[in-house]
Amino acid sequence: MRKKGQDTPVLVIGAGIAGIEASLLLANSGRKVYLVEKTSYTGGNVIKWEEVFPNMECSTCMVAPKQQELLASENIELLTLSEVEGVQGSAGDFTVKVKKRARYVDLEACIGCDACFDPCPVEVDNEFEAGMTKRKAIYIPCAGALPNVPAIDTENCLRFKGEDCEACKEACMFEAIDFAQADEELELKVGAIVVATGFDVFDLTKAPQYGYKRFKEVYSAVEFERMRASNGPTEGEIILHDGQPPKSAAIVHCVGREEKGYCSAVCCMYSFKFTHYLRDKVPEVKVFELHSDLCIPGKSYQKFYEKVRESGVEFVRGKVIEVAEKDKQLVIRYEGEDGKEDTLAVDMVILTPAIEPRAGSAELAEALGIPQGDDGFFSGRDLELAPVDTLREGILIAGCAQGPKDVGDSVAQAEAVAGRILSLTR
Amino acid sequence: MEKKIGVYLCECGPNIAENVDIDCMLEAVSSIEDVEVAEKYRLLCSEDGKEFLRESIKEHGLTHVVVAACSPKQHELTFMNVCEEAGISPYLFQLANIREQCAWITPNKEEATEKALRYTRAAISRVRYHEPLEKKETECSPDVLVIGGGIAGIRAAQSVAVAGRKAYLVEKSSSLGGKVKEFEKLFPHMNSASDVIERETRDLLAKGNIEVLTESEVEEILGFLGNFQVKVKGKAEDEERELSVGAIVLATGFELLNPEELLRYGYKKSDAVYTSLEFERMNASGEIVLKNGKTPSSVALIHCVGRGEKGYCSRACCLYSLKFARYLKSRIPGVKVTHFCSDLCIPGKSSQSFYEETKEMGVDFVRATGIEVAGDGEGVTIEYEAHAGARDSLAVDMVILAPAMEPSRDARKFAEILNIPLGEGGFFAEEHEKLAPISTPAEGVFIAGCAQGPKNVADSVVQAEAAAGKILSTLILGKRLELEAKVSHISDAFCTGCQTCISVCPYGAITLDEMRKVSVVNEVLCHGCGNCVAACPSGAASVRHFTFTQVYQELEAVLR
Numbered sequence: 008m009r010k011k012g013q014d015t016p017v018l019v020i021g022a023g024i025a026g027i028e029a030s031l032l033l034a035n036s037g038r039k040v041y042l043v044e045k046t047s048y049t050g051g052n053v054i055k056w057e058e059v060f061p062n063m064e065c066s067t068c069m070v071a072p073k074q075q076e077l078l079a080s081e082n083i084e085l086l087t088l089s090e091v092e093g094v095q096g097s098a099g100d101f102t103v104k105v106k107k108r109a110r111y112v113d114l115e116a117c118i119g120c121d122a123c124f125d126p127c128p129v130e131v132d133n134e135f136e137a138g139m140t141k142r143k144a145i146y147i148p149c150a151g152a153l154p155n156v157p158a159i160d161t162e163n164c165l166r167f168k169g170e171d172c173e174a175c176k177e178a179c180m181f182e183a184i185d186f187a188q189a190d191e192e193l194e195l196k197v198g199a200i201v202v203a204t205g206f207d208v209f210d211l212t213k214a215p216q217y218g219y220k221r222f223k224e225v226y227s228a229v230e231f232e233r234m235r236a237s238n239g240p241t242e243g244e245i246i247l248h249d250g251q252p253p254k255s256a257a258i259v260h261c262v263g264r265e266e267k268g269y270c271s272a273v274c275c276m277y278s279f280k281f282t283h284y285l286r287d288k289v290p291e292v293k294v295f296e297l298h299s300d301l302c303i304p305g306k307s308y309q310k311f312y313e314k315v316r317e318s319g320v321e322f323v324r325g326k327v328i329e330v331a332e333k334d335k336q337l338v339i340r341y342e343g344e345d346g347k348e349d350t351l352a353v354d355m356v357i358l359t360p361a362i363e364p365r366a367g368s369a370e371l372a373e374a375l376g377i378p379q380g381d382d383g384f385f386s387g388r389d390l391e392l393a394p395v396d397t398l399r400e401g402i403l404i405a406g407c408a409q410g411p412k413d414v415g416d417s418v419a420q421a422e423a424v425a426g427r428i429l430s431l432t433r
Numbered sequence: 434m435e436k437k438i439g440v441y442l443c444e445c446g447p448n449i450a451e452n453v454d455i456d457c458m459l460e461a462v463s464s465i466e467d468v469e470v471a472e473k474y475r476l477l478c479s480e481d482g483k484e485f486l487r488e489s490i491k492e493h494g495l496t497h498v499v500v501a502a503c504s505p506k507q508h509e510l511t512f513m514n515v516c517e518e519a520g521i522s523p524y525l526f527q528l529a530n531i532r533e534q535c536a537w538i539t540p541n542k543e544e545a546t547e548k549a550l551r552y553t554r555a556a557i558s559r560v561r562y563h564e565p566l567e568k569k570e571t572e573c574s575p576d577v578l579v580i581g582g583g584i585a586g587i588r589a590a591q592s593v594a595v596a597g598r599k600a601y602l603v604e605k606s607s608s609l610g611g612k613v614k615e616f617e618k619l620f621p622h623m624n625s626a627s628d629v630i631e632r633e634t635r636d637l638l639a640k641g642n643i644e645v646l647t648e649s650e651v652e653e654i655l656g657f658l659g660n661f662q663v664k665v666k667g668k669a670e671d672e673e674r675e676l677s678v679g680a681i682v683l684a685t686g687f688e689l690l691n692p693e694e695l696l697r698y699g700y701k702k703s704d705a706v707y708t709s710l711e712f713e714r715m716n717a718s719g720e721i722v723l724k725n726g727k728t729p730s731s732v733a734l735i736h737c738v739g740r741g742e743k744g745y746c747s748r749a750c751c752l753y754s755l756k757f758a759r760y761l762k763s764r765i766p767g768v769k770v771t772h773f774c775s776d777l778c779i780p781g782k783s784s785q786s787f788y789e790e791t792k793e794m795g796v797d798f799v800r801a802t803g804i805e806v807a808g809d810g811e812g813v814t815i816e817y818e819a820h821a822g823a824r825d826s827l828a829v830d831m832v833i834l835a836p837a838m839e840p841s842r843d844a845r846k847f848a849e850i851l852n853i854p855l856g857e858g859g860f861f862a863e864e865h866e867k868l869a870p871i872s873t874p875a876e877g878v879f880i881a882g883c884a885q886g887p888k889n890v891a892d893s894v895v896q897a898e899a900a901a902g903k904i905l906s907t908l909i910l911g912k913r914l915e916l917e918a919k920v921s922h923i924s925d926a927f928c929t930g931c932q933t934c935i936s937v938c939p940y941g942a943i944t945l946d947e948m949r950k951v952s953v954v955n956e957v958l959c960h961g962c963g964n965c966v967a968a969c970p971s972g973a974a975s976v977r978h979f980t981f982t983q984v985y986q987e988l989e990a991v992l993r
């Protein structure tokens with residue numbers, strides 16, 4: 008029986024771990040895949056982490072073979088710097104409008120040698136490193152951000168501010184810099200659409216009591232991950248702004264949980280991982296984990312918790328009232344389990360912000376004609392029985408676009424989406 | 434046969450040429466025996482470069498090719514394809530990495546050149562002994578065996594059947610629906626579980642293409658991805674079926690830990706103590722009554738029963754205990770409900786609002802450890818330790834325990850039949866916890882639902898559909914499976930039949946030929962990992978493309 012949509016191409020939105028996995032399964036089955044990615048690289052959030060719990064595997068090393076396979080796949084057309092603007096039609100017969108911004112670097116000609124970086128006169132904060140390092144206007148966000156080809160950031164590049172700078176072009180031996188490239192409007196015909204746009208983290212400045220951005224030794228989990236990353240700003244050294252390692256550190260769980268109204272499912276586990284990072288790099292450091300309920304579901308997670316606990320860390324159940332600075336230390340005032348107030352003085356505070364839907368999810372939901380929940384995540388057709396289908400047939404969701412989850416659950420959803428597409432629109 | 438080796442040095446623009454003396458290298462490699470041609474090129478991976486390489490191979494009638502350039506991760510495949518296009522086997526090619534491993538990391542040009550030359554010489558020494566390996570293919574069956582007729586098994590069977598595959602669903606008991614059919618409602622939307630199972634089963638049977646074998650058990654599985662032979666025993670003594678399938682989904686579900694093993698919870702000692710499944714069934718019967726016929730006016734819900742003993746959190750218990758509080762509140766006006774838990778585990782986007790709404794119905798939560806249920810008659814007392822360390826107690830009419838989820842009793846049997854490992858808690862181990870959560874080390878064998886670990890209905894459904902995704906992506910109707918060419922080989926002449934290789938093979942790819950008493954490699958299952966080569970005491974095992982001669986020649990040239 009031949010059904011509508013058989014062998015039609017599939018559009019996957021988002022090249023994080025979920026989007027990559029869905030694309031690979033679909034492509035290996037023989038389907039053509041358009042993989043649309045907003046940034047200039049694949050790998051999403053996962054390649055920002057140094058290691059993943061509970062086996063402490065190097066994250067970029069873990070994902071790199073998948074990225075390579077993706078780039079080598081003849082069935083996958085990767086469209087970086089691209090965004091979906093509108094969708095028309097129905098399952099089996101969608102027409103998708105995609106805006107593809109120019110990279111100004113030829114993907115075929117460039118070999119990723121970095122020769123163009125030094126001559127670029129512009130220096131701005133590298134958002135991939137949470138602003139902890141600088142980058143040029145022509146840049147690759149970090150090692151592991153594949154394809155290993157830079158992009159020109161038109162907001163900061165002097166040429167796009169009317170100046171006649173050609174420094175990068177002059178430095179390139181391969182004639183890969185191409186200022187003549189232009190943004191494109193593409194129209195893709197696809198049978199199904201996978202939404203795998205991933206997550207952002209809760210804006211910590213919205214909870215000022217934690218002192219984020221007010222005190223320099225208060226870090227977000229993302230900043231701390233990049234600090235520990237061997238390809239990051241400190242090449243993996245855990246140090247304070249004065250260059251010294253912290254003598255004590257507190258990891259605060261559940262930041263933004265109350266504001267968002269849900270548990271983000273992964274923070275407890277990655278907090279334990281942070282303790283492991285600290286123990287590993289600064290053996291003498293005193294570590295506190297300030298938590299409420301520990302959420303460590305799944306067969307292997309408690310073992311990890313117990314291992315970390317044995318390595319020496321003080322678990323304190325309490326609710327943070329305020330973080331203040333006193334005598335070059337951070338003082339956390341919190342309400343303990345017994346309802347009494349107490350304080351904790353440390354050199355470094357690491358906050359674990361709630362996971363929230365990607366910025367721009369509302370616009371994408373509008374363009375795709377699919378609903379979001381009150382929390383902003385895309386809603387499945389039925390939370391229990393059709394978790395990856397949406398109300399619009401032919402449009403499916405995977406990974407953190409559907410709700411907070413870890414890498415394993417994101418991959419499982421991506422594979423489920425592939426299963427739905429390969430069974431329903433065959 | 435006469436060997437004509439071509440050696441091509443890539444300058445990679447300035448990337449290699451700036452720090453490695455390419456001309457010096459060129460001169461050195463030109464004089465090596467069997468080197469027919471040695472050339473340098475500015476950028477071999479460019480379109481022009483590939484064209485140059487292709488034409489040069491043809492022009493000189495080369496038999497082997499060495500390229501000294503970047504990391505094999507970057508362009509090994511690129512150049513292997515060029516070789517194939519030029520008419521020689523891609524396995525008669527070797528790449529020497531003189532960029533990442535020389536030019537980019539060895540600051541002294543003389544030293545970098547020396548190192549690059551050694552790598553290139555090693556590649557030449559090795560490539561001489563390469564064999565033109567054959568890419569093999571095998572026929573495969575697109576059909577699927579699903580073991581276990583719970584929600585995960587039903588869904589997996591449905592998904593593959595819709596795609597036009599025949600699915601065999603084997604269930605040990607007399608009906609489909611697994612544990613879910615024993616529930617009254619499903620959280621968080623509180624849909625009727627029996628309605629859901631009825632609808633799912635109806636949908637399943639309507640798909641055609643599905644054969645449901647209830648009261649049946651899988652007795653034997655032989656074979657490999659694409660070609661499994663399965664023996665299924667029916668309820669009658671002589672009823673036996675043989676099935677041929679390409680893939681297998683293990684959806685064998687879970688059991689609840691028996692709380693009798695944990696005396697402190699008073700299960701079976703007091704009539705007032707129930708397990709969660711007993712309570713589900715009681716509630717599904719339409720009435721909540723104690724064995725003495727009375728309606729309870731106070732109920733304790735005890736979380737995490739057996740968690741300490743099992744060493745893991747069962748993930749679904751907190752939420753279903755919240756669901757129980759709702760059952761109680763809706764059926765018994767004024768009932769006092771108290772949760773006893775250490776940590777509330779309610780991950781995910783909609784769980785917390787379910788918790789908050791339940792709490793607002795007037796449900797109490799006590800954070801407690803060291804819980805004991807005392808009393809053996811009507812009504813019992815919960816004794817516990819609250820946060821400050823002080824003991825406290827609460828008398829209740831009824832206690833509902835949330836026991837840990839354990840793997841099905843059949844898990845071990847299937848692990849042995851399929852030669853796959855059991856992991857944490859005795860659940861089937863994934864091939865990779867993060868990147869291949871529903872795959873097993875045995876290709877073509879997948880795990881879905883609670884067979885993989887404790888989880889709720891939604892996550893079980895996701896895994897079932899994921900298993901379908903993996904299967905539909907791998908086994909394609911009318912397409913043959915391409916096999917790995919770099920597989921292990923065991924020499925009959927040297928094998929002593931000691932079977933060491935069999936014990937170290939993670940893929941179950943080696944078997945003993947009972948007649949000849951030698952080990953035999955199944956090339957479909959072998960991944961070429963080399964474990965057998967390292968373990969073989971008599972040197973009988975080798976991996977194609979990594980033979981002793983090839984590796985030895987390469988090493989010798991590097992060190993010479």
